[in-house]
Amino acid sequence: MIVGLTGGIATGKSTVSNMFRELGAYVVDADVWARRVVEPGSDGLREVVEAFGTRVLTSDGALNRQELGRIIFADSEARLRLNAITHPRIRQGMRQETETYIQAHPNEPVIWDVPLLFEGDTKYLVDCTVLVYTSPDVQLGRLMARDGLSEEDARARMEAQMPIEEKRSLATYVIDNSGDIDNTREQVQAVWTKIRSQRTAGQSSSF
Numbered sequence: 338m339i340v341g342l343t344g345g346i347a348t349g350k351s352t353v354s355n356m357f358r359e360l361g362a363y364v365v366d367a368d369v370w371a372r373r374v375v376e377p378g379s380d381g382l383r384e385v386v387e388a389f390g391t392r393v394l395t396s397d398g399a400l401n402r403q404e405l406g407r408i409i410f411a412d413s414e415a416r417l418r419l420n421a422i423t424h425p426r427i428r429q430g431m432r433q434e435t436e437t438y439i440q441a442h443p444n445e446p447v448i449w450d451v452p453l454l455f456e457g458d459t460k461y462l463v464d465c466t467v468l469v470y471t472s473p474d475v476q477l478g479r480l481m482a483r484d485g486l487s488e489e490d491a492r493a494r495m496e497a498q499m500p501i502e503e504k505r506s507l508a509t510y511v512i513d514n515s516g517d518i519d520n521t522r523e524q525v526q527a528v529w530t531k532i533r534s535q536r537t538a539g540q541s542s543s544f
């Protein structure tokens with residue numbers, strides 16, 4: 338069984354995915370694969386440089402993430418170009434990692450932590466979805482505080498994604514992370530219990 342875990346930028350997906358890990362869940366992290374597929378020497382990085390030029394490289398030949406972020410969060414066409422290069426590679430990496438895990442643990446659920454789950458095709462590969470929700474105001478405040486962004490830049494990043502309220506209407510389970518961490522941990526525990534009971538009820542995986 339594959340569980341898609343998603344949220345909006347800075348709603349607390351990493352915080353919640355660490356809580357699932359603490360409960361023993363195996364988490365396949367799209368952000369980790371997003372970094373792997375553009376490592377120095379990779380085809381992914383070569384294609385990114387072909388598309389955006391050497392301005393997106395640091396002096397030692399790695400991806401300049403800050404510069405690429407500046408470009409793609411201000412320009413939806415550039416964002417689509419980057420997604421077309423990275424997303425198929427990220428998905429491929431996640432599938433490989435999942436296959437390896439499932440071979441050794443055929444009866445365990447796997448959590449796919451994917452920021453853009455509802456925006457892209459990955460939603461078709463999961464059996465149910467968990468959304469980490471905060472109100473847009475809390476989201477904006479946490480994003481500005483965590484990344485040191487101006488309100489304008491933070492809003493541009495939020496607007497590069499499906500609105501959180503729309504994601505909320507699509508999710509199987511919602512974890513409201515607007516309150517304190519202990520409150521969120523209790524919700525994570527409750528969702529994990531439900532997921533595991535579904536698994537024992539024999540739901541099959543579409544992976």
Ligand SMILES: CC(C)(COP(=O)(O)OP(=O)(O)OC[C@H]1O[C@@H](n2cnc3c(N)ncnc32)[C@H](O)[C@@H]1O)[C@@H](O)C(=O)NCCC(=O)NCCS
Pocket residue numbers: 345346347367368371401402403405406409416419420423424427451452453497498
């Ligand atoms: C643009 C990049 C270089 C900026 O790197 P940076 O280290 O500043 O941010 P990081 O990767 O930690 O992403 C932070 C958050 O931004 C949001 N985000 C990232 N990429 C995108 C995108 N293409 N569209 C919308 N939101 C995005 C996600 O919520 C993500 O969790 C990087 O995000 C990237 O390579 N993005 C393309 C791959 C991708 O889509 N990753 C996210 C989903 S798999």
Ligand SMILES: Nc1ncnc2c1ncn2[C@@H]1O[C@H](COP(=O)(O)OP(=O)(O)OP(=O)(O)O)[C@@H](O)[C@H]1O
Pocket residue numbers: 344345346347348349350351352353452479480483514515516517518521
């Ligand atoms: N319940 C909470 N109360 C207060 N602050 C929180 C809470 N949950 C998360 N945060 C803080 O909010 C910020 C965003 O959380 P986190 O990094 O987990 O979000 P994310 O959804 O993984 O972000 P991204 O989409 O950018 O990867 C962090 O600074 C985190 O410490």
